[in-house]
Amino acid sequence: MTLPRSARHTLERLGHLLLVLWVVASLTFVLFRLMPGDPTLNFLSPSFSEETRAALLKGFGLDRPLWDQYLIYMSNLLHGELGMSFLQGKPVAVLLVDALPNTVILTLVSLCAAYAFGIVAGAFLAFRRGGAVEAMAIPAALASRAAPEFWLGMLLLAALSFEFGWFPTGGALSPGQELAGVGARLVSADYWWHLALPALTLVLYLQGLPLLLMRATMLEVMNDEFIVMARMKGLSRWSIVMRHAARNALLPVVTAFALGLGASIGGNVVVETVFAWPGIGRVLVQAVQSADYPLAQGAFILIAAVLVTMNSLADLVYSALDPRVSVRARR
Amino acid sequence: MLLSVRGLRVNYASRAGVVRAVDGMDLDVPAGSITGLVGESGCGKSTLGRSLMRVLPEAGRIAGGQVMFEGRDIAALGEAAMRAIRWRRLAFIPQTAMNALDPVQRLRAQMLEVLTERGGLRRTAALARAVELFRMVGLDPVRLADFPHQFSGGMRQRASIALALALAPVLVIADEPVTALDVIVQRQVLDVLRDLQSRLNLAMILVTHDMAVVAYACDRVAVMYAGRVVEAGPVADVLERPLHPYTMGLTHAFPDVHGDMAALVPIEGSPPSLIDPPPGCRFAARCPFAQARCVAHDPAALAYASDHVAACWRADEAAELRGLAATPSTWIAA
Numbered sequence A: 001m002t003l004p005r006s007a008r009h010t011l012e013r014l015g016h017l018l019l020v021l022w023v024v025a026s027l028t029f030v031l032f033r034l035m036p037g038d039p040t041l042n043f044l045s046p047s048f049s050e051e052t053r054a055a056l057l058k059g060f061g062l063d064r065p066l067w068d069q070y071l072i073y074m075s076n077l078l079h080g081e082l083g084m085s086f087l088q089g090k091p092v093a094v095l096l097v098d099a100l101p102n103t104v105i106l107t108l109v110s111l112c113a114a115y116a117f118g119i120v121a122g123a124f125l126a127f128r129r130g131g132a133v134e135a136m137a138i139p140a141a142l143a144s145r146a147a148p149e150f151w152l153g154m155l156l157l158a159a160l161s162f163e164f165g166w167f168p169t170g171g172a173l174s175p176g177q178e179l180a181g182v183g184a185r186l187v188s189a190d191y192w193w194h195l196a197l198p199a200l201t202l203v204l205y206l207q208g209l210p211l212l213l214m215r216a217t218m219l220e221v222m223n224d225e226f227i228v229m230a231r232m233k234g235l236s237r238w239s240i241v242m243r244h245a246a247r248n249a250l251l252p253v254v255t256a257f258a259l260g261l262g263a264s265i266g267g268n269v270v271v272e273t274v275f276a277w278p279g280i281g282r283v284l285v286q287a288v289q290s291a292d293y294p295l296a297q298g299a300f301i302l303i304a305a306v307l308v309t310m311n312s313l314a315d316l317v318y319s320a321l322d323p324r325v326s327v328r329a330r331r
Numbered sequence B: 001m002l003l004s005v006r007g008l009r010v011n012y013a014s015r016a017g018v019v020r021a022v023d024g025m026d027l028d029v030p031a032g033s034i035t036g037l038v039g040e041s042g043c044g045k046s047t048l049g050r051s052l053m054r055v056l057p058e059a060g061r062i063a064g065g066q067v068m069f070e071g072r073d074i075a076a077l078g079e080a081a082m083r084a085i086r087w088r089r090l091a092f093i094p095q096t097a098m099n100a101l102d103p104v105q106r107l108r109a110q111m112l113e114v115l116t117e118r119g120g121l122r123r124t125a126a127l128a129r130a131v132e133l134f135r136m137v138g139l140d141p142v143r144l145a146d147f148p149h150q151f152s153g154g155m156r157q158r159a160s161i162a163l164a165l166a167l168a169p170v171l172v173i174a175d176e177p178v179t180a181l182d183v184i185v186q187r188q189v190l191d192v193l194r195d196l197q198s199r200l201n202l203a204m205i206l207v208t209h210d211m212a213v214v215a216y217a218c219d220r221v222a223v224m225y226a227g228r229v230v231e232a233g234p235v236a237d238v239l240e241r242p243l244h245p246y247t248m249g250l251t252h253a254f255p256d257v258h259g260d261m262a263a264l265v266p267i268e269g270s271p272p273s274l275i276d277p278p279p280g281c282r283f284a285a286r287c288p289f290a291q292a293r294c295v296a297h298d299p300a301a302l303a304y305a306s307d308h309v310a311a312c313w314r315a316d317e318a319a320e321l322r323g324l325a326a327t328p329s330t331w332i333a334a
Helices: A005-034 A051-061 A066-078 A090-126 A132-144 A149-163 A184-187 A189-206 A208-222 A226-231 A237-269 A269-274 A280-289 A293-321 B045-053 B077-086 B107-118 B122-137 B143-144 B153-165 B183-200 B211-217 B236-239 B243-252 B292-294 B315-325 B328-333
Strands: B003-014 B019-031 B035-039 B062-069 B090-093 B171-175 B201-207 B220-225 B228-234 B302-305 B307-311
Touching: A005 A066, A005 A293, A051 B307, A066 B328, A090 A132, A090 A184, A090 A189, A090 A208, A090 A237, A090 A293, A132 A189, A149 A189, A149 A208, A149 A269, A184 B228, A189 A208, A189 A237, A189 A269, A226 A237, A226 B090, A237 B107, A269 A280, A280 A293, A280 B328, B003 B045, B003 B315, B019 B035, B019 B045, B019 B220, B019 B228, B035 B045, B035 B183, B035 B211, B045 B062, B045 B171, B045 B201, B090 B153, B107 B122, B107 B143, B107 B153, B122 B143, B122 B153, B122 B315, B153 B171, B153 B183, B153 B211, B183 B201, B183 B211, B183 B302, B201 B211, B211 B236, B211 B243, B220 B236, B228 B236, B228 B243, B243 B315, B302 B315, B315 B328
Parallel strands: B035 B201, B035 B220, B090 B171, B171 B201
Antiparallel strands: B003 B019, B003 B062, B220 B228, B228 B307, B302 B307
16 A cells, blocks of 8 residues: 555544544444433323334334344434434434534634634734733633623623614524525525624633633744744744744644534534524434434434544644644655 | 954843843954854853844843944844844854744745845745755755754754855854754764855854864854853964963863863863852852952953953963863862
8 A cells, every 4th residue: 555644644534533433323322222211201192002102112113122223223324314303203314404504604603703813812912911901801801711601692682682682682583584505594694693692602702712822822932943033034023923923823723723613513502592593502402301312312413423523624634734743754 | 353242241131130141242253264152051152142133032132332243333223224134144053953943834935935035036036046055055955845843953954054044144153053963963064064154255153162163163262251251362272272271171171182081171160140240250269270369350351462362360371370270180179
């Protein structure tokens, strides 16, 4: 095999990724079977006879040995078959595919805004080190990072929606509107208007990490010998800061971004609930509340898959940015 | 004289007080020769190199004195005028090439940056010049596509030399350029430096703590102790007929060029604090020949032979003291 090392590295990562996904799927299978009771208790009214219950279990394949169930489950999973939602009577896959874009848009928009702000503000604070600006900005960044998301969200709702009426109180669209595709959502002003508050809440929550990380790494990098050399070369301040300092200081921030992307797709549960944002997080909460096992199971697997994929992506992006981490090619 | 330093003082602010890292330093660097600047750690030799570039750490500042370079006092120059000189007239080869090169940029990008932004070359001309520079220092131009971490220590040092020579400066300050390298590579890098210096008729200040490096590569030498030059002159004079006891001690404190390890004699003790230095000769406390006047009064730097300067009360008796200094017991008793 004479694959280039970078390709081998990527394939290796892909192998790890598939392994982790298989473990996650198996754990989910086991967890849902360890839960007390059986699905029919929620699904059927008590007036149903024992025969009907048995027939239903048979229909779902729940009378088979566990091993068989596992194989059926895995094979269905591979075909993208996640079962039917007990409550909504629609295929789980359809419900998830419907909710996923909302979560992804919310996450991407707020994460990008938070990191853009955090990187610029962090770099700026590194320059104004020890000044009055720093004395105000760092506690503020820390406070909004430390405040609970639901509390921040409720404050914003109370002030900007209920008090001033500038923003809607929840949902993704005004009543009566319906948009099917992702593209239609992205060009709809109404959609963005609904997105503003949940996204702002997330930005406030997320900006602290990139800001403090960027500031710390900038301060560290600015003391590095190659920055001293850049000054000796008489390079412009712009070249020194942008081409050398920021480029090097960005490395850990980019990793944090990719990790944050994975984490917040799963972690948006709170914000989506506060703002009734129809994303994966809210689907998950509703499914758990109403014991809609297939839907909850599907949401779990989807969130886990996104998280694991993002972690692997972070790894690949990092090796692309920092040549020292990447495979030692070219000799 | 290409560079003429007079009474230069450089201070560092520290919690314990003001550290006078360079304290009344005189140094002359003629055009087209290598001047060694030698001394032990903390004597201010690296600080001097960095103050010539006017790139000091945050706490450091030039507190007084003159640095005449090409007819201008660069200690008093405005920042914009200083920036115009940096790298074009005055370049720097750093101590450890590892971190001195930006780790996330290919060597090509780092060469082009200097050649285009500072040298005003177009991209194609700059690329051709980069290839030429790599050849000059003995690197394969193919390696321009590499990152610094793909280079060995010696190659990184060569790359740093190529960078320093990019804009054809007249004076290059090399701060411990071979310290981190093993002896064989040291010699190769010194050969590259010496060869380029004579071919390009450069002036160079070679900062080092190693007398062997001075003996091998330099034309002139200035010996620094506790923030000052205590002795300066042509290498042959200073090494063979040292006038200052510190220089005598240094020549014994390093392995002989011919490998006589038995003659290795350290100078006991350590340099005085530079926060509140003693009033007399700064070497007096470690000097085996110190007298009452050495402790009380600071000796002035005087010329004892043509072009051979020393700051020692007993420089007139140097011939006799050299005899005593050759005996190891002299230094152990002190």
